Amino acid sequence: MPSGQPPLHGNERISVRHLCVDYHGVVAVHDASLHLDAGSICALVGMNGAGKSTLFKALMGFVRPSAGSIAINGLPLKEARRARAVAYVPQTESVDWNFPVNVQEVVMMGRYGSMNLLRIPRPLDREAVKEALDRVDLWPLRQRQIGALSGGQRKRAFLARALAQGASVMLLDEPFNGVDIRTEKLMIELFEQFRREGRTLMISTHDLAHVTSFCDQVVLINKTVLAYGETSSVFTSENLALTFGGLRLEATPAAATDPDRQAP
């Protein structure tokens, strides 16, 4: 099945044990451990430079840990990558929107890993792409050049690519940056569908209101995993103070909501 129920290996999607990553001797992440089950939405919260993107890179196998291990769906990273288990949804700023590809071609890129060398789509691949585009309501816009989409549509196109890939783990880098309220609602609905299908989403976010509103798990990070688990038990003022280096923040949605967040 291209984008139906992802296979389960036990119930554990992401398992990170005593992970250490350093760049030329500078420690980025030290002795981090966390376990996430299938069917969860997990917020990754930490300051800039706390190691969020390093953790993402490690989960995609882009950096070699100096110690520790990572397993996805019970498989070592290399095999998980071969099974295209992990999808990364980039920040909007990191993409060249003038690139001459259309929406359908971008979503098809999610399928490349499983195609032959020439990447000629099989009927199976076309179906997966159609299904993914249908789910994010972009099928009518499939022929548009990717940059001709609105901000929210671009986000959905990349979600569709992750879907077409059939990923059971999705890493989303600041998905709500520069997104209006309506798109945000749509995206959260999609995330909740993904959770019901047993996928595990890890969302890096600066917006603490999101954490309590729809993330059932949270990982607090500051060079190491300070705490992780159920949002209700982990997302406390004490833990947040630790995460943000002594700065006390209220872990309530009202206090954390920033009205200027949708500024372009």
Next chain:
Amino acid sequence: MTTLLTWLVEPLQQEFMVRALLVSTLVSCVCGLLSCYMTLKGWALMGDAVSHAVMPGVVIAYALNLPFAVGAFVFGVGSVALIGYIKQMTRIKEDTVIGLVFTGFFALGLTLISKVRSSIDLSHILFGNVLGISSSDILQTVLISLLVLTVLVVLRKDLILFCFDPTHARSIGLHTGVLHYLLLSMLSLAAVAGLQTVGIILVVAMLVTPGATAYLLTDRFDRMVWLSILSAVLSSVAGIYWSYWMDASTAGCIVLVQTLLFLLCFLLAPRHGLLAQRRRSPRASRFPSA
């Protein structure tokens, strides 16, 4: 009508003209295809660097009686590797590293050519010599072109993905490091092929201008490739004719035609041209950054 026909047919009675037209058409196909990737990846400066850096390789190959392509390829890839290495090991920015590496190689080439006794004509290397191309050079150019075309066509989709979103490419298990150096190797080879037609100094135009021209005309990669090849071939053929009748520098004429085509598209392209933009929003075009 008859004058036009004479104008077109008369040069074809010269064997050197036929050879020049065929070789530059083939080279244009290769460079036209590659220039799409160069434009999208933003590698124009890299193209300039590689084409200059092959010079010592060409001189050494001629002096040792080796195929010139071998020497050029070694130095082309060598310069790219050196650029990557210096960039990684120091904090110097990439464009600075590129600038210093390629001028160093070029200087080495100039020094060598002035000291090594050989039959090489410096101006042929610098400005090309497509009208006097030898049979063995033609053979090498054909082989290089076929190799580059095959690689670029077979790995087309992977290379597009690599240019568009390298992070995703890597996350689904594509070897982006291999693709990176493969594309740079193809650049070295295409530079060597293009060198035959327009010489070291202007070969970067072959590797950049057709792609940039096509990019103004379409939002689809496939169409961009065909338009780029078309403009490259058209420029080469028109340029060679022009240089024949005007008795002007062939390389100069070819690149001039390319540049004129670009300017034409810059003005008149249906959606991304200056006039179209001005029609759409008269104020925005006066302030392009807005």
